[in-house]
Amino acid sequence: MSTVYDGESGEFVPPQEIAAAQDESLLQVLGLQVEFRTRDGVAKVLNGVSYHVNAGETLAVLGESGSGKSVTAQAIMGILDTPPAFVTGGSVTFKGEELLTASAERRRMVRGEGIAMIFQDALSALNPVFTVGFQIAEQLRLRRGMGKAQARAAAIELLEQVRIPHAAGRFGDYPHQFSGGMRQRVMIAMALALDPEVLIADEPTTALDVTVQAQIMDLLAEIQRERAMGLVLITHDLGVVAEVADRIAVMYAGRIVESGGAREIYRRPGHPYTVALLESLPRLDLKGQQLNTIKGLPPSLTDIPPGCPFHPRCRLAQDICRRQVPEPVPLDAARSSACHFTGELMDRV
Amino acid sequence: MGRYVLRRLLQLIPVFLGTTFIIYTLVWAIPVDPFAGKCGQRPCPPAYVAAMRAKFNLDDNLFVQYVKYLGRLFTGDFGQTFSGTDVSTLIANAYPITVRLAVVALVIEALVGMTAGVLTGLRKNGFADNLVLVATLMLISLPVFVTGYILRGLFGTPRGTSFVDLIVPGIVLGSLSMAYVSRLTRTSIAENRRADFVRTAIAKGLPTSRVVGVHLLRNSVIPVITFLGTDLGALMGGAIVTEGVFNIRGIGGLVFTNIQQQQGVVVTGVVTLLVLVYLVMSLVVDLLYAVLDPRIRYE
Numbered sequence: 001m002s003t004v005y006d007g008e009s010g011e012f013v014p015p016q017e018i019a020a021a022q023d024e025s026l027l028q029v030l031g032l033q034v035e036f037r038t039r040d041g042v043a044k045v046l047n048g049v050s051y052h053v054n055a056g057e058t059l060a061v062l063g064e065s066g067s068g069k070s071v072t073a074q075a076i077m078g079i080l081d082t083p084p085a086f087v088t089g090g091s092v093t094f095k096g097e098e099l100l101t102a103s104a105e106r107r108r109m110v111r112g113e114g115i116a117m118i119f120q121d122a123l124s125a126l127n128p129v130f131t132v133g134f135q136i137a138e139q140l141r142l143r144r145g146m147g148k149a150q151a152r153a154a155a156i157e158l159l160e161q162v163r164i165p166h167a168a169g170r171f172g173d174y175p176h177q178f179s180g181g182m183r184q185r186v187m188i189a190m191a192l193a194l195d196p197e198v199l200i201a202d203e204p205t206t207a208l209d210v211t212v213q214a215q216i217m218d219l220l221a222e223i224q225r226e227r228a229m230g231l232v233l234i235t236h237d238l239g240v241v242a243e244v245a246d247r248i249a250v251m252y253a254g255r256i257v258e259s260g261g262a263r264e265i266y267r268r269p270g271h272p273y274t275v276a277l278l279e280s281l282p283r284l285d286l287k288g289q290q291l292n293t294i295k296g297l298p299p300s301l302t303d304i305p306p307g308c309p310f311h312p313r314c315r316l317a318q319d320i321c322r323r324q325v326p327e328p329v330p331l332d333a334a335r336s337s338a339c340h341f342t343g344e345l346m347d348r349v
Numbered sequence: 350m351g352r353y354v355l356r357r358l359l360q361l362i363p364v365f366l367g368t369t370f371i372i373y374t375l376v377w378a379i380p381v382d383p384f385a386g387k388c389g390q391r392p393c394p395p396a397y398v399a400a401m402r403a404k405f406n407l408d409d410n411l412f413v414q415y416v417k418y419l420g421r422l423f424t425g426d427f428g429q430t431f432s433g434t435d436v437s438t439l440i441a442n443a444y445p446i447t448v449r450l451a452v453v454a455l456v457i458e459a460l461v462g463m464t465a466g467v468l469t470g471l472r473k474n475g476f477a478d479n480l481v482l483v484a485t486l487m488l489i490s491l492p493v494f495v496t497g498y499i500l501r502g503l504f505g506t507p508r509g510t511s512f513v514d515l516i517v518p519g520i521v522l523g524s525l526s527m528a529y530v531s532r533l534t535r536t537s538i539a540e541n542r543r544a545d546f547v548r549t550a551i552a553k554g555l556p557t558s559r560v561v562g563v564h565l566l567r568n569s570v571i572p573v574i575t576f577l578g579t580d581l582g583a584l585m586g587g588a589i590v591t592e593g594v595f596n597i598r599g600i601g602g603l604v605f606t607n608i609q610q611q612q613g614v615v616v617t618g619v620v621t622l623l624v625l626v627y628l629v630m631s632l633v634v635d636l637l638y639a640v641l642d643p644r645i646r647y648e
Contacts, residue, residue: 111554126546
């Protein structure tokens with residue numbers, strides 16, 4: 001049974017949400033709060049983020065830059081830069097085990113083997129002075145106790161799995177000798193080395209050419225299916241989401257504003273922000289017309305407006321939105337939306 | 350790579366000719382009679398002076414002298430002092446001591462400097478950081494002869510010239526560079542500590558010791574090692590002050606006394622050797638760069 005760690009009091013309190021959350025969830029984030037303590041003040045980067053992912057399922061986390069998608073992932077992995085980042089509340093459970101209060105050593109064991117992560121820019125995420133083979137094999141040697149030759153063979157096999165041509169010959173190459181797409185494949189191979197149950201992919205295709213993006217997404221989807229992994233796909237590419245995601249969590253200003261099945265959300269979005277996101281997609285049938293954009297900027301996280309953080313940019317905003325933070329309201333078993341006017345919005349469509 | 354090395358080696362030739370010519374000219378251009386005081390209280394007999402002038406070609410013009418000197422140098426003959434000692438013998442006696450002192454100094458500055466740099470780089474603005482900051486500031490501002498005399502007062506002059514005997518002089522000689530190494534390491538570590546590849550290493554579930562000791566350190570030592578390489582080249586040139594304070598008969602002292610005594614052949618020979626050592630060391634450092642950072646390729 002999970003508990004929520006309250007960073008303020010340092011005590012464990014049973015959360016109210018726990019009843020609603022599915023017990024079989026492989027990875028579950030509940031009410032996660034993270035703040036950045038900087039000289040310019042405290043930025044509330046995460047204000048109670050909750051999502052979960054099950055085995056064999058792809059969860060897409062959507063949102064603009066700075067909405068807290070990556071910070072959530074880093075908090076799950078335990079790789080936040082502390083200081084300035086501090087987890088101040090909430091819970092992260094992996095297979096029912098609370099991670100936020102686990103020992104540093106226990107968290108290290110979960111990294112790579114339980115939850116692995118791939119990063120946006122593989123060129124800077126890979127160590128420039130070691131060969132890719134070394135970087136994959138070192139995990140196998142340190143965590144699996146493999147000998148040098150055995151680790152080498154296993155690493156080559158991983159490189160083959162992510163379809164790097166002439167894998168054996170490229171074992172000794174350095175990251176800068178690979179193309180962008182190949183480098184991201186190396187990154188994926190590295191993340192798969194310890195056979196993780198959950199893979200967090202933080203904008204894995206953003207830094208790549210459009211043609212390569214599709215290949216990498218296909219590869220990720222295929223690997224996810226084969227291994228029945230839980231995949232958390234952080235992205236702002238709505239096209240990618242439509243293709244591979246089972247469920248979606250939309251983030252705004254450090255909160256999940258809407259979550260639910262991908263198809264349902266695309267068909268009938270339940271939050272004005274989701275609506276605006278979908279409308280800002282370029283469409284062929286509207287070619288030549290002005291592209292829809294979301295007016296205004298996301299709020300400064302050191303100074304989040306009272307009430308609903310989206311109200312300054314929202315078309316539906318009323319008085320209540322300026323006063324009261326909307327709580328996530330379940331729409332059905334799998335969906336929820338945090339908007340005072342979800343009902344009106346969905347009826348209209 | 351091979352072509353690059355060859356080109357660099359070919360570049361050594363003009364540098365070698367230029368430096369030796371300048372040194373030769375400067376040494377013999379000093380307007381002092383090289384034979385003053387060589388024969389005790391009396392002036393030297395004209396016959397002796399004439400013989401010596403002939404032996405050292407001092408009546409030729411400077412350029413001819415230089416060419417003759419160079420010619421002998423290429424046959425491996427460094428020449429003799431006025432009293433007939435082979436310069437090569439002098440070098441053979443003094444140089445091993447200088448090399449040992451240089452190695453001791455280098456090891457000390459590398460070990461102490463890098464350790465201090467890593468510790469302070471990982472915990473910027475902590476107690477250790479401030480302590481090291483003050484200590485390095487002190488080392489940088491103190492002239493070598495001050496640290497030298499203080500440590501000589503505490504530990505005395507070395508008994509021999511073995512590596513162990515040279516530890517105290519090595520600390521003095523290496524102290525300044527030690528301060529630089531620690532600062533350089535600190536900056537480099539602090540810069541790379543937040544690098545993406547360090548975060549990846551942590552995310553892979555590697556132990557902290559390996560994240561820091563392998564992934565972080567390997568990237569951070571690149572500028573440090575190249576600094577140490579250049580510094581070794583400088584240390585190999587001898588240390589006039591440190592050798593003087595500790596009464597060590599290395600190459601620095603040899604050059605110093607022979608400049609005073611107008612032994613042009615010795616000075617030219619030794620300095621030529623030092624120039625070569627320095628040039629080779631800087632080539633080694635450039636090649637080391639390519640070894641340490643695979644992204645660097647020399648064409």
